[in-house]
Amino acid sequence: MQMAADLNNEKLIAQYLLGELPEEQQVEIEDRAFQDKDYLATITAVENDLIDEYVRNELSEKERGRFESRFLASAERRKRVAFAKALTGVAAEAPVVEKARPAVVAWSWRESLEAFFRGLTPVGRFAMTAAMLLLLIGGAWLLTEMFRLRNQLNRMQAENQSRQNERQALEQQVEAERRRNEELAARLNQEKQQREQTDESLRQLSESAETPAPKPIVASLILLPGISRGAGEKPRLVLPENARLARLQIGIDPEETYKAFAVELRTIGGRQIWNRENLIARERRGARAVALTLPATVLKPGEYELRLKGVAEGGNSEDVGFYYFNVTRRQD
Amino acid sequence: MLNSRQKWTLTQDAFDRLLIVFGGDRESGSEKYLEIRSNLTRFFEWRGCPFPEDHADETMNRVAKKVAEGEEIQNPSGYAMGVARLLLLEILKGRQREQSALTEMGHSSEIYEGDDDGEDRLTCLRNCLQTLSPDNRELILQYYQGEKSEKIQNRKKLLERLGVPVNTLRMRALRLRERLQGCVEECIGRA
Numbered sequence: 001m002q003m004a005a006d007l008n009n010e011k012l013i014a015q016y017l018l019g020e021l022p023e024e025q026q027v028e029i030e031d032r033a034f035q036d037k038d039y040l041a042t043i044t045a046v047e048n049d050l051i052d053e054y055v056r057n058e059l060s061e062k063e064r065g066r067f068e069s070r071f072l073a074s075a076e077r078r079k080r081v082a083f084a085k086a087l088t089g090v091a092a093e094a095p096v097v098e099k100a101r102p103a104v105v106a107w108s109w110r111e112s113l114e115a116f117f118r119g120l121t122p123v124g125r126f127a128m129t130a131a132m133l134l135l136l137i138g139g140a141w142l143l144t145e146m147f148r149l150r151n152q153l154n155r156m157q158a159e160n161q162s163r164q165n166e167r168q169a170l171e172q173q174v175e176a177e178r179r180r181n182e183e184l185a186a187r188l189n190q191e192k193q194q195r196e197q198t199d200e201s202l203r204q205l206s207e208s209a210e211t212p213a214p215k216p217i218v219a220s221l222i223l224l225p226g227i228s229r230g231a232g233e234k235p236r237l238v239l240p241e242n243a244r245l246a247r248l249q250i251g252i253d254p255e256e257t258y259k260a261f262a263v264e265l266r267t268i269g270g271r272q273i274w275n276r277e278n279l280i281a282r283e284r285r286g287a288r289a290v291a292l293t294l295p296a297t298v299l300k301p302g303e304y305e306l307r308l309k310g311v312a313e314g315g316n317s318e319d320v321g322f323y324y325f326n327v328t329r330r331q332d
Numbered sequence: 333m334l335n336s337r338q339k340w341t342l343t344q345d346a347f348d349r350l351l352i353v354f355g356g357d358r359e360s361g362s363e364k365y366l367e368i369r370s371n372l373t374r375f376f377e378w379r380g381c382p383f384p385e386d387h388a389d390e391t392m393n394r395v396a397k398k399v400a401e402g403e404e405i406q407n408p409s410g411y412a413m414g415v416a417r418l419l420l421l422e423i424l425k426g427r428q429r430e431q432s433a434l435t436e437m438g439h440s441s442e443i444y445e446g447d448d449d450g451e452d453r454l455t456c457l458r459n460c461l462q463t464l465s466p467d468n469r470e471l472i473l474q475y476y477q478g479e480k481s482e483k484i485q486n487r488k489k490l491l492e493r494l495g496v497p498v499n500t501l502r503m504r505a506l507r508l509r510e511r512l513q514g515c516v517e518e519c520i521g522r523a
Binding site for chain 1: 340372374375376378379380381382383384385409413427449450452455457458461472473474475476477479480502503506509512513516517
C-alpha cells in the first residue's frame, strides 16, 4: 500500500526517469504505467517537466548529468529537448498577462441570465418576462402542432406505402396470370399441331388400310427404367421405310402413384422434338407402362432422351425417369 | 542490433500467429501489437537506450520466434516486457563493454551539443502556434512562461482564470504541447 501510494509521488517518477531507483521499483513503475493510462500520462507530464527544467538549467549538476546520459541517448528524446528549448524561448517572448481577463471558459447559462436581468429596469424585466412567457407558450403550441402533423404525415406515408405494396402485388399477379396464359396458349398450340400430325398419320393409315399392308406401319419399342445415357447397349427402335407411327411403351415402377404423366422427347443434343401431357399409365400383366404414340417422321436416326414426369395432386410435375434409346431406319 | 540473435527471420506466417496470440484474430491482434510495441518503445526510452524503436522491434521478433516454436503465452504484454528486460540487460552489457573500450582509447562518450536546426525549429513553432485558437495559444504560452516562482505564479493565474483543477490544466497543456511538437517536426521535415 505504501509502495502504491509512493508510486504517485512525482518526485519518485522523476527519480525513475533519471535512473536513480533500484530495479525493483523501476519494474513496479513500468508495470503500472502499462496498465494504467492515467499513470502513463502522469509519467509523460513529469518527463516534460524534467525536460523543461533541464532546458532552463534548473536541475542540479548530478541530475543534469543523469539527464544527459538518459534523455539525450535517443533521437526522439533529443527532439523533445530541442522543442522544449524552442517553446521556452517563444514563451519568454510572449507578453506577460498582468491582470485577470474575462474567463476564457464561458459562464454557465444561469450566471449569464442572472447578470443580464440584473442589468434591466423593472419595466424592462416585466417586458422580458412577458416575452419569455409568450415564447414558452408559443413554443409549447408549436411543439404540439409539430407532433400532431408529424403523426399525421407518418400515418399518410404508411397508408401510401401500403397502397403501393398492394398495387405492386396486384401488378405482379396480373403479370403472372398473363405469362401463364401465354404459356397455356403456346402449349395448346403445340398440342393442336401434334394432334393434327397424328390425325394426318392416322388418316393415311386408314386410307391404306383397305389394301392389306404386308409390312408393319407401327414401330414399337419398350423402354425400361434404369438404362443410363452412358450405357453401351441402348434399346433401339428400328423404323421400317413405310413406318407411319412409332409407339413407345415406357415402363414405370408399379408403385408410382401419379394420376397422370407427361413426356418430353429430345434429341441427345437437347432439342425437344415431341411432348405430350395427361398420359395415363396402364397396367398389363403386373407391369405398368405409359404409352406414347408419335408420327414416325418425327424420329430421325440418332440417339434420343425421353423425360417422363409424374403430375402430382397439386398440379406440380416431378421427374420420374429418363430413358435413352437409338433410332435407326431400315430400307425395305 | 544484436547480430547473434538475427539468425531467425520473421516470416508472414510467424507474424500472423503472433497476432492471433495477441488478440485472437488479425484485427484485434494488430491493435494489441501496436499497443505493446508502443509500451516497449517507451520502456527502452525511459531506460535510456539509444534506439528504442529498434529494440522494441527486436523484442517483438523474439516473442514471435517463441510463438513459432510452439510456446504457449497466456499474458502477451507481460511476456513481451519480460523479453524486453532480458534484451535490456544485453544492451547494457554491450554498452559497458563499449564504454570500457572507449575509456581505454581515451575517448569520452558523445556529448549532446544541441541541434543544428534551432532557427528552423523556432520559426516552425511560431507558425504552429498560429494554428491554435487564441485561447489555447495564450494558455500554452502562459503555462510555459517564466522561471521558477514566476512560472508557478503564472500557472496559478491560469488556474484561477479557467477555474479547473491543477491536473486538468496540466493535461490540457500536455496535449497542446504534443500537438505543437508534432506540427513542428512535420514543419521541419518539409523545410
